[in-house]
Amino acid sequence: MPQLTQTSFPPIADDLLSWQAGALRLCASRERATGRIVFPPRAPDDDRFEPILLGTHGTLWSWTIQRFRPKSPPYAGPDAFEPYAVGYIELAGELVIEARLTGVAFDDLRIGMPLRLVPLAFTLASGAERTTFAFAPVAGDMA
Amino acid sequence: MSDVYIVGAGIHPFGRTPGRTGMQQGVFAVRQALDRAGLEWSDINFAFGGSDSAGNADTMVSELGLTGLPFINVANGCATGGSALYGAYNAIASGASDLGIAVGFDKHPRGSFSPLPADWGLPDWYGETGLMLTTQFFAMKIQRYMAMYDIAPETLGRVAEKAFANGVLTDHAWRREAVDAETIMTSQMVSDPLTKFMFCSPGEGAVALILASEKKARALGLPSVRLRGVAVRTRPPGSFEVFSPAIDIERGGSPTTVASKAAYEMAGVGPEEIDIAQLQDTEVGAEIMHMAENGFCADGEQTAWIAEGRTRIDGALPINTDGGCLACGEPIGASGLRQVYENYAQLTGQAGARQVPGKLRLGYSHVYGAPGISAVAIVEA
Numbered sequence: 001m002p003q004l005t006q007t008s009f010p011p012i013a014d015d016l017l018s019w020q021a022g023a024l025r026l027c028a029s030r031e032r033a034t035g036r037i038v039f040p041p042r043a044p045d046d047d048r049f050e051p052i053l054l055g056t057h058g059t060l061w062s063w064t065i066q067r068f069r070p071k072s073p074p075y076a077g078p079d080a081f082e083p084y085a086v087g088y089i090e091l092a093g094e095l096v097i098e099a100r101l102t103g104v105a106f107d108d109l110r111i112g113m114p115l116r117l118v119p120l121a122f123t124l125a126s127g128a129e130r131t132t133f134a135f136a137p138v139a140g141d142m143a
Numbered sequence: 144m145s146d147v148y149i150v151g152a153g154i155h156p157f158g159r160t161p162g163r164t165g166m167q168q169g170v171f172a173v174r175q176a177l178d179r180a181g182l183e184w185s186d187i188n189f190a191f192g193g194s195d196s197a198g199n200a201d202t203m204v205s206e207l208g209l210t211g212l213p214f215i216n217v218a219n220g221c222a223t224g225g226s227a228l229y230g231a232y233n234a235i236a237s238g239a240s241d242l243g244i245a246v247g248f249d250k251h252p253r254g255s256f257s258p259l260p261a262d263w264g265l266p267d268w269y270g271e272t273g274l275m276l277t278t279q280f281f282a283m284k285i286q287r288y289m290a291m292y293d294i295a296p297e298t299l300g301r302v303a304e305k306a307f308a309n310g311v312l313t314d315h316a317w318r319r320e321a322v323d324a325e326t327i328m329t330s331q332m333v334s335d336p337l338t339k340f341m342f343c344s345p346g347e348g349a350v351a352l353i354l355a356s357e358k359k360a361r362a363l364g365l366p367s368v369r370l371r372g373v374a375v376r377t378r379p380p381g382s383f384e385v386f387s388p389a390i391d392i393e394r395g396g397s398p399t400t401v402a403s404k405a406a407y408e409m410a411g412v413g414p415e416e417i418d419i420a421q422l423q424d425t426e427v428g429a430e431i432m433h434m435a436e437n438g439f440c441a442d443g444e445q446t447a448w449i450a451e452g453r454t455r456i457d458g459a460l461p462i463n464t465d466g467g468c469l470a471c472g473e474p475i476g477a478s479g480l481r482q483v484y485e486n487y488a489q490l491t492g493q494a495g496a497r498q499v500p501g502k503l504r505l506g507y508s509h510v511y512g513a514p515g516i517s518a519v520a521i522v523e524a
Contacts, residue, residue: 039388064283066276070273071257073257075273076272077271087283095392100272106335122271124271132268
């Protein structure tokens with residue numbers, strides 16, 4: 001499947017994804033007083049925080065497999081369901097972020113494995129496509 | 144400041160009761176508590192009560208009697224029962240009143256909870272893309288914990304096996320059939336490493352506790368336990384909670400560690416003195432991790448503890464003697480009070496087939512829920 005680009009589909013939400021020279025980044029906020037980084041990003045008018053972009057590489061902190069279709073609402077996916085992997089990914093010096101995991105067999109998931117941020121197509125119940133984010137094994141670590 | 148005693152308790156069986164609303168189950172529990180104590184509703188001076196999804200507790204006065212008493216509704220998620228107890232405790236400890244009631248009830252639809260992001264201060268995409276599930280959180284918390292502290296996988300099965308074994312002995316339990324660890328381990332995987340039999344289900348039920356001042360308790364002369372410690376705490380920095388799109392790298396404590404410490408300090412006792420414990424067991428991993436978070440063992444010792452049967456009814460520290468949430472289900476508003484009900488029943492020798500042998504002095508209960516809140520109560524015979 002070709003790599004998603006900024007123009008493939010609309011983003012799943014405003015103020016979440018940012019494209020920098022063709023590469024996906026995640027928007028977050030840094031608390032000015034403490035330097036603490038928070039995600040999702042705060043509202044732009046919250047002066048206590050400044051907008052930042054998170055790093056794109058990290059390591060798997062924990063994981064699970066979503067084996068059943070989540071209830072709707074809030075889940076917005078189609079009725080047809082395939083299990084998917086979810087994890088927390090530690091972005092060094094920033095935070096530990098929750099995301100879908102893609103491009104990896106369930107049996108190959110290991111705490112500590114290196115991962116990178118990738119765009120992921122998400123199909124709504126209507127059939128329309130959106131771009132969300134996920135983490136995938138770093139190229140060359142696919143074995 | 145008066146000491147505070149629990150002098151009576153009532154429970155509506157947990158599980159599913161078609162044709163009876165959650166609130167009617169609450170009324171049932173209150174009437175049973177009053178009957179057992181030989182008291183009338185008109186004797187009760189105040190009430191704290193709540194449910195998560197079964198209505199406003201104070202409308203129970205329509206059924207129980209229009210005595211004009213102050214009835215405070217509590218809505219505190221999974222800690223609703225614990226918070227009702229906290230309110231009732233303080234109303235008596237302060238001297239403002241001498242006889243009151245804490246009641247919790249609920250009735251949830253089948254299946255897992257379906258929270259809405261906006262109710263939890265989260266953006267819609269978090270729920271839309273399938274990340275907002277309590278089951279995922281529980282799975283990832285125990286997955287990490289097992290890797291860090293080398294918890295043997297069969298420990299998960301043994302915790303559920305014990306819960307169902309205790310449920311067999313418990314009148315108010317929902318699941319009353321034994322299930323062996325092998326069946327539990329090989330049942331349908333829900334969210335790795337947790338299988339279907341390792342999770343509790345939202346359910347129905349109600350509990351009422353009657354609280355009295357020391358003077359009033361002495362006058363009534365009923366089977367009673369003294370509330371030695373009652374603490375409700377929200378999360379500290381660096382905790383790992385349900386519905387967290389991100390967490391801090393620098394790990395901190397949990398609402399449980401903070402509430403536990405506060406309750407021990409208030410009671411002036413330590414975990415080594417506790418005789419029985421009821422710990423939040425939304426799933427088996429929660430019971431395992433809460434054993435350490437409440438100070439009963441060090442991280443990683445659970446594998447040996449559980450393999451040796453130390454948490455069984457006949458063990459050194461029986462945990463979840465009525466089968467906990469795993470066997471009783473989780474009607475949110477009632478669940479925390481069920482734990483205290485169980486300690487009251489055990490410490491007053493009224494636990495029937497599941498009665499823990501020997502003299503019991505201190506009972507410990509702990510309820511935890513989203514978005515990072517814990518309530519702990521320590522009672523003394």
